[in-house]
Amino acid sequence: MIRDVKAEDIEHVCSLSDQFVGKNFQTYDSIKNYIADPKKILKVYKVNDEIIGFVKGKILKKSEFKKNLLKTDTHIEKELAGEGYMGFAETICVKKEYRGTRIASELANELIQSLKNLETIDVICTTVWKTSEGANAKKLVENIGFTYITEISDFWHRDSIDKNYICPKCGQPPCRCSMIFYRL
DSSP, X not given: OEEEOOGGGHHHHHHHHHHHTOBTSSOHHHHHHHHHOTTEEEEEEEETTEEEEEEEEEEEEHHXXXXXXXXXXXXXXXXXXXXXXXXXXXXXXXXXXXXXXXXHHHHHHHHHHHHHHHSXXXXXXXXXXXXXXXXXXXHXXXXXXXXXXXXXXXXXXXXXXXXXXXXXXXXXXXOOOEEEEEEO
């Protein structure tokens, strides 16, 4: 069952994020602030009263997204030219034992529809984390219909140092993983 996150879910979302996205990448306060913003969406997937996954995304101006992106390149600049609003599918996270069950696809499709219902947008983008072993979510986002735009090496390097989050692959900062940028 997919539903909006509630205050009592925040610790569970943080725990899942710590395990699969990166320790301290998301904090209790950052999630609390996220769900208080009407331009942001955070949903959880529950099975037998247990949160086994979540998805988060937001609406923002294209110029704001580019300004806040850790690194950019000409491909991203071209894809997000002009003004207006865009959707950003920020994070999809599902416990390992539930992967391959279409839960991630259900969460992603719910997020995409919610973003479209929230604001008139002409593009939805997402980023995929890529380690030296590959990109776990690559197949998922491509199956949903996202198109590859560009890859940026060492994308989270400086951010991991500044925020002191621990990458599941690299361990202690700095993170050496790449970011793959997609659009829908």
